[in-house]
Amino acid sequence: MAVNEHIWDLIVIGGGINGAGIACDAAGRQLSVLLCEMDDLASATSSASSKMIHGGLRYLEHFEFGLVRKALIEREVLLAKAPHIIRPLQFVLPHAHSVRPAWLIRLGLFFYDHLASHPRLANSQGINLRRHAAGAPLNSSLRRGFIYSDCWVDDARLVLFNAMAAAGKGADIRTRTELIEARRADGLWRARLRQQSSGIETVVQGRAMVNAAGPWVESLLQEQLGLPSGQGVRLIKGSHIVVPRLSEGEHAYILQHADRRVVFVIPFEERFSLIGTTDVVHRGKPEDATVSADETAYLCDVVSSYFAAPVRPSDVVWSYAGVRPLFDDEAEDPSAVTRDYVLNLDQAAGEAPLLSVFGGKITTYRKLAEEALADLKPFFPAMGEPWTVAVPLPGGDLPGGDFEALVAQLAGRYPRLQRPLLRSLAARHGSLSDEVLAGSYQPSDLGIDFGAGLTAGEVDYMIEREWARSGDDVLWRRSKVGIHMSTAQRAAVADYVAGRVGIRSG
Ligand SMILES: Cc1cc2nc3c(=O)[nH]c(=O)nc-3n(C[C@H](O)[C@H](O)[C@H](O)COP(=O)(O)OP(=O)(O)OC[C@H]3O[C@@H](n4cnc5c(N)ncnc54)[C@H](O)[C@@H]3O)c2cc1C
Structure with missing residues (x-):
C-alpha cells in the first residue's frame, strides 16, 4: 500500500459544513490541510437542513441566550460573506394563544431583536393577518401575528464554497475518499484512506486530526480510530417535505403546534414550499435515515391547521431526511436537546492531538471553526491569526x-x-x-x-x-x-x- 511521506499539519475527516469550515480557516492560517470526505461534499446532514441562517427563536424558551446571541451575530457575518447564497427572509408567526401567550412571543422577539445588532435585517413587528398580504393564504380565523427576520441559505453550496476557499489556500480536498483506519505513531497520525471508485488505499500522515464526521462522530472514534467514545452524541432525525407553493409572497411561516414544536413553511425554488421539520430519535445508521409516513402526515397536519387549503401527503413532490449529531446534554425531549456545539480535544503527552466536533448548526460553523483553531493553536504556535470574519466566500464579493x-x-x-x-x-x-x-x-x-x-x-x-x-x-x-x-x-x-x-x- 502506498505510504505518502508528506506530513500534513491537519487531516480533517468529513466534508460537511464543520469539516469544510475548519479546513478553510486552517488553510488560511498557513496550515497544510488534507480533507477527506467519504461521499460528496455536504452529502449528509449539511444538505438536509431547513436552510436557515438563524438565531433560533425557539431556543430562547430553553434559555439558550448564549447560543442565540452567537448565532445572531453570525447571521450578519455570513450574510456579508456570502450574499449570493444567503438572503434575508421574513418569517410570519401566526398567534396561537393555546400554545403560547402573546406576551411570551413579544418578549422572545424583543430579545431576538436586541441580543445582537442587525443593520441589514428589519426588527420584528405585530401584524393583523386579515389585513396583511402574508395572511392571505392562512385560515381566516387567524387574526393576530408577528413578523421577524432571519436568513435563507443554500446549505450545500455554503459547504462547497468553504471547500473551494480551502483549496484556493492550498488544502487538498479529497471527496469519495473514506478514512478506513487511523492510529497514532511517533507523534503523528497515520491514516488509511480508500478512494471510492478505484478502491485504491493510501496511508497519509498528519500532525493533528479533526473528527468532523457529523452523525458518525462517535462511530468514527470507536471503529476507525479505536478510541473510547467522546462526549456522547444524540442522533435526532429531522425530515422535510416539498409541496407546490402554498403562498404567493416571499414570506416564510413559523407555525406553532399543540406539542409546542414549531414547523417552518419556506418558499423554495420559485414554485414550491419547503415544510419541516421533525425531531425523531434515530437508532439506526445515519445513512439509513428516511422520511417516514408518520412524519409526512404530522407535517401535513400542522400546516393544514393554519393554511386555508389543506396539504396532503399526495401533494409531496420531494422529501429528505437528515440526522442531527447533537451534543448529548441528557435532555429528555429530542427537540429540547441543545443545538450548541462542544469541541473535544484528546491528547496525551507527546501524542498527536485529535479534535472531535459534537453538535453545532450551519449558522455557527465559522465560529466553531475559529474555536477549533484556537484549541489547536498550542500545537501550531506559528499559525496565522483568525481571518474569516470579514473575507467573502468564493463568489460572495458583491x-x-x-x-x-x-x-x-x-x-x-x-x-x-x-x-x-x-x-x-x-x-x-x-x-x-x-x-x-x-x-x-x-x-x-x-x-x-x-x-x-x-x-x-x-x-x-x-x-x-x-x-x-x-x-x-x-x-x-x-x-x-x-x-x-x-x-x-x-x-x-x-x-x-x-x-x-x-x-x-x-
Ligand atoms: C432536519 C435538520 C434541520 C436543520 N436545520 C438547520 C438550519 O436551518 N440552520 C442551521 O444552522 N442548522 C440546521 N441544522 C443543523 C446542521 O444541518 C448541522 O448541524 C450541520 O449540517 C452538521 O454538519 P457536520 O459537518 O457536523 O456534519 P455532516 O454534514 O453530516 O458532515 C459529516 C461528513 O463526514 C463524512 N464522514 C463520516 N465518516 C467519514 C469517514 N470515515 N471518512 C470520510 N468521511 C466521513 C460524512 O460523509 C459527512 O459528509 C439542521 C439539521 C437537521 C438534521
Whole structure:
C-alpha cells in the first residue's frame, strides 16, 4: 500500500459544513490541510437542513441566550460573506394563544431583536393577518401575528464554497475518499484512506486530526480510530417535505403546534414550499435515515391547521431526511436537546492531538471553526491569526452585497443569454458566474440545454471546479434543478456527468 511521506499539519475527516469550515480557516492560517470526505461534499446532514441562517427563536424558551446571541451575530457575518447564497427572509408567526401567550412571543422577539445588532435585517413587528398580504393564504380565523427576520441559505453550496476557499489556500480536498483506519505513531497520525471508485488505499500522515464526521462522530472514534467514545452524541432525525407553493409572497411561516414544536413553511425554488421539520430519535445508521409516513402526515397536519387549503401527503413532490449529531446534554425531549456545539480535544503527552466536533448548526460553523483553531493553536504556535470574519466566500464579493446589481451586470455583459438563466447562475455562483460562462455569449456556446436552466457548460464547471462526480451531486447539491426536471431529464444529466467523469479519470 502506498505510504505518502508528506506530513500534513491537519487531516480533517468529513466534508460537511464543520469539516469544510475548519479546513478553510486552517488553510488560511498557513496550515497544510488534507480533507477527506467519504461521499460528496455536504452529502449528509449539511444538505438536509431547513436552510436557515438563524438565531433560533425557539431556543430562547430553553434559555439558550448564549447560543442565540452567537448565532445572531453570525447571521450578519455570513450574510456579508456570502450574499449570493444567503438572503434575508421574513418569517410570519401566526398567534396561537393555546400554545403560547402573546406576551411570551413579544418578549422572545424583543430579545431576538436586541441580543445582537442587525443593520441589514428589519426588527420584528405585530401584524393583523386579515389585513396583511402574508395572511392571505392562512385560515381566516387567524387574526393576530408577528413578523421577524432571519436568513435563507443554500446549505450545500455554503459547504462547497468553504471547500473551494480551502483549496484556493492550498488544502487538498479529497471527496469519495473514506478514512478506513487511523492510529497514532511517533507523534503523528497515520491514516488509511480508500478512494471510492478505484478502491485504491493510501496511508497519509498528519500532525493533528479533526473528527468532523457529523452523525458518525462517535462511530468514527470507536471503529476507525479505536478510541473510547467522546462526549456522547444524540442522533435526532429531522425530515422535510416539498409541496407546490402554498403562498404567493416571499414570506416564510413559523407555525406553532399543540406539542409546542414549531414547523417552518419556506418558499423554495420559485414554485414550491419547503415544510419541516421533525425531531425523531434515530437508532439506526445515519445513512439509513428516511422520511417516514408518520412524519409526512404530522407535517401535513400542522400546516393544514393554519393554511386555508389543506396539504396532503399526495401533494409531496420531494422529501429528505437528515440526522442531527447533537451534543448529548441528557435532555429528555429530542427537540429540547441543545443545538450548541462542544469541541473535544484528546491528547496525551507527546501524542498527536485529535479534535472531535459534537453538535453545532450551519449558522455557527465559522465560529466553531475559529474555536477549533484556537484549541489547536498550542500545537501550531506559528499559525496565522483568525481571518474569516470579514473575507467573502468564493463568489460572495458583491459590492454592497447587492445581488440584483450582479444580475443586471451579467445581463449587460451577456445580452443574448436569457435573464432567468443569468439569475440562476448568479444565485449559484455569485461573482464567479463569469468563470462559469467562460466567454459563452450565445446560448449555443453553453452546449446541451438539459432544461430548468442547466447547461452542459455549467455542468462541466461543476465537475472541473466543484468536485461534482454524479448526477445527484449536480441535481440536488450543486443546484436543486432536479426538482424542476422530469425523470428522463435527470437521467440525461446523470449520463452526461458519468461520461465526463469517465473521460477525466480515463
Ligand atoms: C432536519 C435538520 C434541520 C436543520 N436545520 C438547520 C438550519 O436551518 N440552520 C442551521 O444552522 N442548522 C440546521 N441544522 C443543523 C446542521 O444541518 C448541522 O448541524 C450541520 O449540517 C452538521 O454538519 P457536520 O459537518 O457536523 O456534519 P455532516 O454534514 O453530516 O458532515 C459529516 C461528513 O463526514 C463524512 N464522514 C463520516 N465518516 C467519514 C469517514 N470515515 N471518512 C470520510 N468521511 C466521513 C460524512 O460523509 C459527512 O459528509 C439542521 C439539521 C437537521 C438534521
